[in-house]
Amino acid sequence: MDKPKLLFRDWIVEISGDPKSRLPGEPADQEAPIKGQVIRAVNRALKKLTPRERDFAVRYYFQGQSLKTIAAEWGCRRTTVAGVYKRTVLRLKYLLADFVRKEFGLAVRVERDCPLCRSPFRRQINNLIKSKKKEETWKRIMGILKKEYGLKITTPQTLMGHRRYHLLQ
Secondary structure: OOOOOOOHHHHHHHHOOOHHHOOOOOOOOOOHHHHHHHHHHHHHHHHOOOHHHHHHHHHHHHOOOOHHHHHHHHOOOHHHHHHHHHHHHHHHHHHHHHHHHHHHOOOOOOOOOOHHHHOOOHHHHHHHHHOOOOOOOOHHHHHHHHHHHOOOOOOHHHHHHHHHHHOOO
8 A cells, every 4th residue: 555645635625615524513714715716727737738647647646646556557667657747747837837826926937958948939949849740750840940049959859749748738
């Protein structure tokens, strides 16, 4: 059995003002509206994750499973699950950053070790990557990145990874 840890699901019930979680006669939580907004924002963010990242988030945060247990159920190595964990956390931070800034006035820095994400031309680069046709190779885009943006990308895997994990619609 996994080590006991605080389950995200319990936290949601606790903060949602769920009548079943209150003692009889206890007043409703005054902070329930903001807590409901947090839950809706998290659910919207979860919907934007890839199916694997969403499955990981549910298993790890809602069900309290360990990385080792998830790896065993997925039939892969623990290091693979650790990579999914890292990506999931980064994407959730990115997806929730505006909400956290607007609602709580906190600046969230989401740092990625991706040359395309760090570029001041990220928007143009993202549009360029989106313009790639399915039957086309990455050679044209790699050439444009080098010529117009000064980015020397040596493998198409960098572009495919950026498109899959960093290019958020």
